[in-house]
Amino acid sequence: MVSTTPLQDISALPDVESRLLLSTAKLNFDEDLLDEIRTLSDQISDWESVTDKSIKKFSATFLNRALVESSTEGLPSDPMRRLGNFARFTNLRALRTTAAQLQFHRTCVEPLGVKHAYLKGIALYSQFGGNIADRFCRDIDVLVEERRFKEVILTAVKHGYRVVMSSRPLKFATSRNDIEFVTMFSGDVGLMSPDDVLIEVHRRLDKQSEIFDSNAALETTVSVKVSDVILNTLNWSLHFTYVCYHHSRHFWSHLHWIADLDLMIKSPVFDQDKLSETASAYGLQPTTNASIEFYDLISRPNLWHEAIQQPGLANDFLKYCLINLQGGLELENALKQNASGRDLLSDAQISPERSKEMFENHRQINVHPTLSQYLKYPVPAPLFWLYRVQRYLIFVRDRILKKSNLQKQLSQYPLPPLQKEPKD
Numbered sequence: 001m002v003s004t005t006p007l008q009d010i011s012a013l014p015d016v017e018s019r020l021l022l023s024t025a026k027l028n029f030d031e032d033l034l035d036e037i038r039t040l041s042d043q044i045s046d047w048e049s050v051t052d053k054s055i056k057k058f059s060a061t062f063l064n065r066a067l068v069e070s071s072t073e074g075l076p077s078d079p080m081r082r083l084g085n086f087a088r089f090t091n092l093r094a095l096r097t098t099a100a101q102l103q104f105h106r107t108c109v110e111p112l113g114v115k116h117a118y119l120k121g122i123a124l125y126s127q128f129g130g131n132i133a134d135r136f137c138r139d140i141d142v143l144v145e146e147r148r149f150k151e152v153i154l155t156a157v158k159h160g161y162r163v164v165m166s167s168r169p170l171k172f173a174t175s176r177n178d179i180e181f182v183t184m185f186s187g188d189v190g191l192m193s194p195d196d197v198l199i200e201v202h203r204r205l206d207k208q209s210e211i212f213d214s215n216a217a218l219e220t221t222v223s224v225k226v227s228d229v230i231l232n233t234l235n236w237s238l239h240f241t242y243v244c245y246h247h248s249r250h251f252w253s254h255l256h257w258i259a260d261l262d263l264m265i266k267s268p269v270f271d272q273d274k275l276s277e278t279a280s281a282y283g284l285q286p287t288t289n290a291s292i293e294f295y296d297l298i299s300r301p302n303l304w305h306e307a308i309q310q311p312g313l314a315n316d317f318l319k320y321c322l323i324n325l326q327g328g329l330e331l332e333n334a335l336k337q338n339a340s341g342r343d344l345l346s347d348a349q350i351s352p353e354r355s356k357e358m359f360e361n362h363r364q365i366n367v368h369p370t371l372s373q374y375l376k377y378p379v380p381a382p383l384f385w386l387y388r389v390q391r392y393l394i395f396v397r398d399r400i401l402k403k404s405n406l407q408k409q410l411s412q413y414p415l416p417p418l419q420k421e422p423k424d
Contacts, residue, residue, distance in 0.1 A: 015301070016040055016043045017044065017049060017050050018322055018325060019040055020037065020040040020063075021050065021054060021059065021325065022255065022298050023036060023040070023301075024037060024059065024062050025062050025259050025298075026062060026259055026262040027131070027259055027263055028262075028266075029065075029066055029069055029070070034066075035070075037070040038070050038071075041070070041075070042072075047080070048079050051082055051083045053325055054255070055083070056328060057253075057254050057324075058090075058255060059254075059258075059259065060083055060136075061133075061136070062134065062255075062256070062259055064083050064084055065087075065134075067083075090134070090136045093137065094132055094133045094135055094136065095132075096195070096197065097121070097137040097139075097140060097197055100140065100193045100195060100199070101226070101231075102226060102227060103193070104156070104161075104193065104199055105118075105229060107155070108152055108156045108161070109142070109152065112155060114144050114148040114152060115144065116142055116145075116218070116221075117142070117143045117217060117221045117233050117234050118142045118231055118232065119141040119202075119205075119233070119242065120246065120260075121135060121140065122137060122226060123231070123233040123239075124239060124260060125263065126224040126226050126233075127222070127224045127236060127239065128236070128267040129263075129267060129268075130263045132226075135256060136256050139198035139199065140200065141200050142200070142202065143202045143204070143214060143218065144201060144202070146204075146214070149183065149201070149203045150183040152201055153179065153182075153183050153189055153191070154179070154183075156191050156201075157179065161191040161194070161199070162191065162192045163178065163182060163189060163191060164190030164191065164192055165178060165182070165371070165375065166371075166375060172192070177378070177380060177381055178374075178378075181371070181378075181381070181384065182371065184369075185369045187202065187203060187204055187207060188200050189201050205242060206245070207343050208343055210358060211245070211282055211283065211284065212242070220234075220238065221233060221235065222235050222236070236270075237275050237277070237278035237279075239264075240275055240279075241275070241279045241282060241284050243257075243264070244291040245284055245287055245349075247260070248291065248317060248345050248349065249343050249345065250332060251320040251324055251335050251336075252294070252317050252320055252321040252324070253320075253324035255321075258321075261291060261295045262295070265292065275288055283350045283351035283353065283354020283357075284349065284350060284354075286348060286349055287313070287349040289314075290312075290313030290314040290317055290349070291314075291317065293313075294314045294318055297314055297315075297318050304322075308322070313349060323335070366391070367388040367391040367395070368388075369384060369391065370391075373387045374387070
């Protein structure tokens with residue numbers, strides 16, 4: 001259920017809980033932070049609530065380790081037992097997901113010699129030197145080159161992976177025609193591994209915005225070693241930029257994403273100048289700058305109440321992160337109703353020049369077939385062109401209705417009669 005907390009006024013949110021959850025969403029804790037954790041812990045009155053939020057927001061491993069390292073005393077046994085159990089579950093799940101990623105790579109990517117880049121999660125932690133067992137991973141993301149996209153999917157099907165057609169309800173492809181459609185038109189295809197781990201194969205880095213050049217990204221990948229397997233991921237500055245874009249697109253709704261920032265910013269490879277160069281090339285320097293400011297703001301809770309009332313991307317990131325502590329996916333979707341679109345929380349996330357380029361690219365009519373069309377009216381592959389016709393007709397209909405509605409509104413305010421020109 002969506003929180004009843006007004007989105008424009010979150011001053012009533014529980015400061016102590018929020019401060020503890022955000023301050024512990026890190027990989028390492030110095031003595032000053034451990035002192036703060038002890039102080040905050042003494043003020044917590046509802047540990048069930050704190051535990052529940054850390055589990056829902058995927059930061060249980062970080063909170064659990066923070067409480068252990070701070071040697072905080074007098075904590076209630078039931079919530080702590082539950083927290084510890086979920087932290088161990090996260091560790092095991094991460095290892096299981098890692099095994100699934102390596103198996104997928106060995107059977108469906110490496111033998112084909114396809115250009116690829118694993119994204120976020122396990123690849124990110126391997127690249128920046130984190131402990132992959134700490135990172136909660138629901139799925140695996142991999143970008144592959146467009147011309148080999150279908151080949152990767154078909155190879156996976158031969159090895160027992162099932163093609164996901166919808167997630168609510170969960171439905172798998174049952175025919176070659178289903179697979180033909182998604183490999184032709186879907187931006188990404190979900191594959192359920194034989195041991196039930198979801199792998200999303202992407203043909204592009206973004207959803208609708210066309211911010212990133214996926215082909216160029218695949219030309220600059222770097223190798224990382226996961227267990228005894230070598231695989232590729234995005235070069236570090238692009239990976240940083242992409243992660244900030246992705247997490248802000250989801251309103252920083254999960255706390256393990258703050259830990260991602262902690263990992264990347266504190267990494268020995270981090271270079272602000274190099275990051276600025278890469279982010280600027282995609283018009284996303286406002287997003288990466290705001291993400292770093294947001295990370296800094298987290299450790300200054302005395303500024304929170306002032307910050308969330310003031311404009312600014314970093315302040316917005318903090319505000320929406322705090323709001324999302326109160327709910328789940330339904331709340332995040334409600335927030336998206338007020339977003340700028342184009343995969344961005346705000347137009348301020350991208351440079352005006354890049355925004356203009358994106359606008360020009362989207363001026364043409366979009367008649368690209370969608371999966372929702374196919375699921376509603378499945379037709380054989382030779383008739384897939386009908387979906388484009390349907391999309392075009394819908395576009396024309398909507399334009400007519402929009403114009404008709406506008407004319408109806410204008411009819412309420414008739415123009416004055418034309419004045420006759422005076423005769424000489």
